[in-house]
Amino acid sequence: MGRDESRPSGSELTRVLRERLGSEWLEDAGPEYAVGPARPETLAKPRSLEEVRELVAVCRSLGLALVPWGSGTHQHVGNAPSRLDVVLSTRDLSGIVDHDPADLTVTVRAGTTLAELASMLRPSGQWLPLDPPAPDRVTVGGMIAADLNGGLRFSHGRVRDWVLGLTFVDGVGRVVRGGGRVVKNVAGYDIPKLLVGSYGSLGPVVEATFQVRPLPACDRTFGVSAPSLEDAFRYATDIFDGPCSPLALDVLDAGAAAGLGLGKDPFVVVRLGGETREVEMQRDGMASFLRGLAPLEPAQCAALRDFTLRGPGSWGARFAVSPRELVHVALRAEEEASRFGLPLYLRVHFGTGVGFVRLSAESSKEVEAALGYLRWLRFLCRRFGGFCVYEQLPADCKALVDPWGPLDATLELMRGVKAALDPRRIFNPGRYCGGL
Amino acid sequence: MQPRSLIGSLRRIVGDRHVLVDPMELRVYECDGYTLEKSPPEIVVLPGSTEEVRAVVELLFREGIPFVPRGAGTGLSGGALPRGASVVLCTSRMTRILDVDPKGRRVVVEAGVVNSWVSRAAAPYGLFYAPDPSSQPACTIGGNIAENSGGPHTLKYGVTTNHVLGVELVLPSGEVVWLGGAAEETLGYDLLGLVVGSEGTFGIVTKAVLKLSKLPQETATLLAVFSSVDDATRAVSGIVASGIVPAALELMDRKIIDAVEAAYGFGFPTDAGAVLIVELDGRPEGVSAQLERTLAVCRTQGARELRVARDEKEREALWKSRKRAFGAVGRLAPNYCTQDGVVPRTRLSEILRFVEEVGRRHGIEIGNVFHAGDGNIHPILLYDERRPEEVEKVRAAGREILEACIAMGGSITGEHGIGVEKMEELRLLFSEDDLAVQRELRRVFDPLERSNPGKIFAMPGGCVETRRATRLGACKLGA
Numbered sequence: 001m002g003r004d005e006s007r008p009s010g011s012e013l014t015r016v017l018r019e020r021l022g023s024e025w026l027e028d029a030g031p032e033y034a035v036g037p038a039r040p041e042t043l044a045k046p047r048s049l050e051e052v053r054e055l056v057a058v059c060r061s062l063g064l065a066l067v068p069w070g071s072g073t074h075q076h077v078g079n080a081p082s083r084l085d086v087v088l089s090t091r092d093l094s095g096i097v098d099h100d101p102a103d104l105t106v107t108v109r110a111g112t113t114l115a116e117l118a119s120m121l122r123p124s125g126q127w128l129p130l131d132p133p134a135p136d137r138v139t140v141g142g143m144i145a146a147d148l149n150g151g152l153r154f155s156h157g158r159v160r161d162w163v164l165g166l167t168f169v170d171g172v173g174r175v176v177r178g179g180g181r182v183v184k185n186v187a188g189y190d191i192p193k194l195l196v197g198s199y200g201s202l203g204p205v206v207e208a209t210f211q212v213r214p215l216p217a218c219d220r221t222f223g224v225s226a227p228s229l230e231d232a233f234r235y236a237t238d239i240f241d242g243p244c245s246p247l248a249l250d251v252l253d254a255g256a257a258a259g260l261g262l263g264k265d266p267f268v269v270v271r272l273g274g275e276t277r278e279v280e281m282q283r284d285g286m287a288s289f290l291r292g293l294a295p296l297e298p299a300q301c302a303a304l305r306d307f308t309l310r311g312p313g314s315w316g317a318r319f320a321v322s323p324r325e326l327v328h329v330a331l332r333a334e335e336e337a338s339r340f341g342l343p344l345y346l347r348v349h350f351g352t353g354v355g356f357v358r359l360s361a362e363s364s365k366e367v368e369a370a371l372g373y374l375r376w377l378r379f380l381c382r383r384f385g386g387f388c389v390y391e392q393l394p395a396d397c398k399a400l401v402d403p404w405g406p407l408d409a410t411l412e413l414m415r416g417v418k419a420a421l422d423p424r425r426i427f428n429p430g431r432y433c434g435g436l
Numbered sequence: 437m438q439p440r441s442l443i444g445s446l447r448r449i450v451g452d453r454h455v456l457v458d459p460m461e462l463r464v465y466e467c468d469g470y471t472l473e474k475s476p477p478e479i480v481v482l483p484g485s486t487e488e489v490r491a492v493v494e495l496l497f498r499e500g501i502p503f504v505p506r507g508a509g510t511g512l513s514g515g516a517l518p519r520g521a522s523v524v525l526c527t528s529r530m531t532r533i534l535d536v537d538p539k540g541r542r543v544v545v546e547a548g549v550v551n552s553w554v555s556r557a558a559a560p561y562g563l564f565y566a567p568d569p570s571s572q573p574a575c576t577i578g579g580n581i582a583e584n585s586g587g588p589h590t591l592k593y594g595v596t597t598n599h600v601l602g603v604e605l606v607l608p609s610g611e612v613v614w615l616g617g618a619a620e621e622t623l624g625y626d627l628l629g630l631v632v633g634s635e636g637t638f639g640i641v642t643k644a645v646l647k648l649s650k651l652p653q654e655t656a657t658l659l660a661v662f663s664s665v666d667d668a669t670r671a672v673s674g675i676v677a678s679g680i681v682p683a684a685l686e687l688m689d690r691k692i693i694d695a696v697e698a699a700y701g702f703g704f705p706t707d708a709g710a711v712l713i714v715e716l717d718g719r720p721e722g723v724s725a726q727l728e729r730t731l732a733v734c735r736t737q738g739a740r741e742l743r744v745a746r747d748e749k750e751r752e753a754l755w756k757s758r759k760r761a762f763g764a765v766g767r768l769a770p771n772y773c774t775q776d777g778v779v780p781r782t783r784l785s786e787i788l789r790f791v792e793e794v795g796r797r798h799g800i801e802i803g804n805v806f807h808a809g810d811g812n813i814h815p816i817l818l819y820d821e822r823r824p825e826e827v828e829k830v831r832a833a834g835r836e837i838l839e840a841c842i843a844m845g846g847s848i849t850g851e852h853g854i855g856v857e858k859m860e861e862l863r864l865l866f867s868e869d870d871l872a873v874q875r876e877l878r879r880v881f882d883p884l885e886r887s888n889p890g891k892i893f894a895m896p897g898g899c900v901e902t903r904r905a906t907r908l909g910a911c912k913l914g915a
Contacts, residue, residue: 102677103780103811125679147621158621160629161598174869182778183810184850186584186633187858187865188892189874190597193629197621214679243653245719278722322618324540352620353540386619407624409613414625416880421873433624 013062013085014041020058025051025092033087035067035431036080036395040087047092049167049175049206056203057173059086060426067428068204070111070142073134073309077146077391078199078403082430088204090141096120097207098181105164105181107209110141126212129156131248133306141205147197150305151248151271154351156213163192166208171422181209194417201432202421216273219247221301222283224293225265229253229334229346232266233327235290236350239270244282247271250304253334253346256358259312260303262296269296269304304347308391312345313358315370315393317377321386323353329384330355333377340373342366353386367394371401378405389433404433439478442499446481449491454529456480465506465524469571470514470857472773472827477504477518484529486604486612486642493640494610496523502886505636507548507579510571512774513855515583515635520890525640527578533557534643541648542601542618547578547641551585554646563648566593569851570759578641584633586851588684588758589715591809593649595851597632604643605631608886618645630877635853636888638881652717655683656727657751660712660734661705661741665689665804668710669785672808674733675714676781680726684715685809689788691768692761692803692816699764702757705741712808713754761805762816769801769818775834776852777841781811790840791815798829812850813841839864859894 018026021044029043046052059066064085069075090111097107101124108117114128114135121127132138132148142148144166149158156162165179178191195205226232232251239249248271252260257267270286272279287293296304308316321329330348337344337359348355357377361370378388382405390403407414411434418425418436430436446455456462457479466476483489496503502521508528509516518524527548535544538561543554551572554565568587569575575585581603586595593599602616616628631638662668668687675682688696688711693704704711712734716726731742745751765772779787788804791813795802806814817833819826838848838861848854848861863871875893878885 100780100782102673102782104676105780153620157594157598160626161594170873174873175867176873177866177870178873180778180847180865182780182846182850184586184590184595184778184807184812185847186586186595186851186853187847187849187862188854188871189877190584190629190633191870191873191877193597193626194877196626196629198625202625213681217679243719245650274719275722275725277725278719281721282719320619320621322537322540322542323620324537324542324618351541353618354620384619385617387621387623389623404623409611410615410624410627413613413627413880417625417627417877420876420880436624 029087035075038081038084040084042086044086045089045092052169052206053175056169060173065426065429068200070139071137073137074146078431081428104212106212108140109207110205112140114138125215127215128210128212131305133309144196144205145200151250154249155247160193160196162210164209164211166192166205168203168205170203171426183211199432200428201436203427218276218279219273221271221296222293223267223269223296224290225263225267229266232268235268240351247273249350251348251350256345256347259345307347308356311358313360315359316391317357317388318391319381319388320354321381321384325384326353340369342369407434450483450488454482468509468511468516470512475519477524478522480524482526482529489606489642490610490612493606497609502889504888505640507576508574510575512852513857515853515855517856543646545577546643549577551575558648562651564651566599566649567596577644581632581641582636583853588686592681592683599647600632601647602645603641605639605641607639608882635891637878639887654720654723655717656723657745657754658714659743660739661708662710664709665788666785667738668712671734671737675730678729682714683717686713686758687808689804692805695764695768696757696761713758765816770820773817773830775815775837776849777813777838778850779811779841779844779846783844791837794833794836798833800829800833854892
């Protein structure tokens with residue numbers, strides 16, 4: 001969407017914006033705030049819900065486009081926004097609002113990092129059982145917006161399962177509260193679900209309430225190499241069907257294992273938690289049929305957790321299929337990569353049907369192969385009831401393939417949602433799937 | 437279209453037998469589990485497939501006739517009350533379990549499948565469907581999805597929304613869409629998350645993909661008897677504070693114990709102030725460690741008696757007492773109304789004292805049987821519908837209790853929904869802007885508000901208007 005030619009230039013609007021809001025929490029945005037080719041002029045760091053509301057209201061009236069920004073770790077995902085004037089940083093919107101350990105809930109501002117949240121919960125013996133990459137940088141708001149999950153989804157579900165309520169500012173400039181602060185609540189529509197994974201296209205989340213859980217007394221991660229990827233899946237299936245209740249169960253192909261320093265063969269990672277004796281017995285039970293099962297070092301666990309951001313290769317895609325088809329899809333993905341002549345790094349969350357591939361492609365021939373491969377992978381996933389999002393693509397490739405993939409009949413409904421909450425398309429215009 | 441030709445068209449779609457118009461038959465559909473208000477529909481349609489639902493909805497859409505989706509009618513907030521629409525679409529014939537996938541731990545069912553059938557179908561594979569509302573032998577999956585139903589075991593396992601992976605939804609225009617599916621995530625906005633709990637205002641769900649969970653290896657079920665409700669709620673806090681998340685943590689007060697005892701004779705001490713049913717599940721080592729801690733907490737809080745179920749039979753008996761509590765209440769009064777407020781766990785004893793005081797003040801008998809572990813109270817207000825002054829008192833007392841829940845930072849409904857019952861209170865919980873956004877989202881799916889009109893949102897004058905607009909042909913029922 002192009003700019004309206006009759007409007008004043010971007011710089012002029014920026015001047016007006018700063019005039020209206022003062023310059024206390026507005027500054028020039030550096031080049032690090034570019035999203036693809038879009039370069040914002042202004043970095044806004046509101047310090048309160050009211051300042052967020054004011055900022056949105058003024059941007060709306062001036063027709064300036066905003067991108068909500070936590071730490072920027074996942075700003076590479078999606079289409080390049082068609083316009084971008086202001087980065088709304090949540091950096092100065094952080095900290096705990098409310099935490100009564102006995103209620104097993106916590107209310108926190110969006111700019112709080114996951115590591116900060118964890119360190120605030122730990123003294124009460126509690127945690128938020130979600131493990132996205134880079135918790136030292138990823139913010140609560142970013143985790144919600146980009147629906148960032150990790151291996152714990154195997155046992156504890158996803159972000160959507162833990163957000164009880166949230167407050168955001170929509171594109172009309174309304175402060176909207178959805179859900180609540182109690183663990184069970186069906187009053188009104190479940191607005192928080194809508195914001196999870198909306199990639200900032202409906203407005204910035206300012207505050208969220210989560211359900212939390214007691215920290216397991218014992219939490220340990222083990223791994224074992226397998227002669228082939230097929231064997232690795234066989235191990236995982238045995239664990240899945242057996243008496244153990246892992247917190248997480250991941251399978252890595254040889255490339256991913258090597259890239260994470262876990263040997264040169266395909267690898268199975270199993271995280272166990274609970275009472276100490278419970279963990280020990282499960283480990284012993286597994287060791288009886290998985291020779292070579294050994295504990296992982298904390299650094300290896302961290303590298304695995306950060307796989308989608310810092311893993312080997314510079315291209316990345318996330319896929320989801322019916323769990324029944326996961327093994328088939330993963331094996332085919334591996335097989336086909338060698339046919340395309342591409343080094344592949346694969347990680348799947350067993351039992352959930354979700355996986356990640358990373359690729360290395362530098363030369364133009366490799367780039368062409370990588371694009372072909374990703375198209376094929378998306379095709380395969382769609383055939384099995386799923387999708388494949390190309391999360392990390394070189395900027396010039398985003399014009400050649402759709403990072404999100406096609407939407408079906410639901411696109412019309414999604415357009416309706418976007419139109420209701422952001423009728424003037426001021427949040428991340430064009431960034432989301434379907435060009436929303 | 438005149439009612440007669442409408443009925444004819446409906447009969448051509450679903451078959452003669454599946455369009456009900458006889459006033460005697462229609463009476464079954466005049467209310468759901470919320471009995472404070474009744475309003476018989478003019479037509480009930482019982483489609484047998486998605487295609488029939490689609491054709492019926494499309495016909496109604498063309499004719500400008502709103503409809504009310506209905507499952508088994510066990511809802512407790514009037515969500516299936518035919519107020520504002522005179523055609524009820526009931527899924528009771530859509531009862532096929534279409535696919536059980538033990539490897540992927542998924543099941544695909546039609547909307548009219550009864551909740552407990554799902555766990556029964558999954559049991560041979562060592563799996564179960566976690567949401568277990570007390571009405572589970574009767575309530576349907578479609579109804580559970582509309583209301584985002586809970587149940588005792590949702591404390592550990594989560595409510596319906598955490599276990600639904602996809603739905604087939606017939607929009608009020610007659611268009612059929614799938615939201616979600618067998619994969620755990622989908623592309624784009626989480627419309628599925630929005631539809632679960634939307635109380636039938638986005639259309640009618642015809643199929644669902646549900647997630648199954650692994651049956652725990654070990655389950656320990658414990659009955660703890662206390663002299664007072666206060667002691668019992670302190671034990672609840674103590675258990676949670678000790679780092680245990682029980683599978684279920686239920687409380688029954690003296691009035692309920694008496695009723696259950698009189699009805700079924702489970703052998704509860706009838707002089708007890710309150711009993712807790714605590715269930716722990718998981719791996720054997722973990723369960724035994726947690727059971728020890730739970731018993732210790734209960735003793736510290738003055739438990740008079742602690743009974744651990746010795747076998748599956750004793751466990752079932754304990755759960756039967758809990759799940760039949762509502763039925764047993766029927767012995768105490770001709771009618772009852774169940775409230776569904778939620779408070780932060782730490783405010784439980786406070787809200788229960790308030791409930792007691794409200795009952796005393798209004799001269800209403802109130803029993804309590806509820807999900808103590810997640811702060812979801814269920815005061816049962818007893819009354820006789822033949823005495824209008826009692827009905828009024830029950831409404832007033834219910835409202836006071838919900839207002840208190842809001843004041844304590846809680847919610848007005850944990851699992852029963854807003855329906856028609858709590859429309860006014862919803863406005864106390866949310867701002868005008870919050871509600872405006874919700875209404876706008878509803879119109880994305882249902883621009884003309886044809887699916888379950890007059891529910892959830894109180895509109896100034898809105899209900900009356902809808903009601904007037906929707907009478908079929910010559911009005912034969914008083915508004």
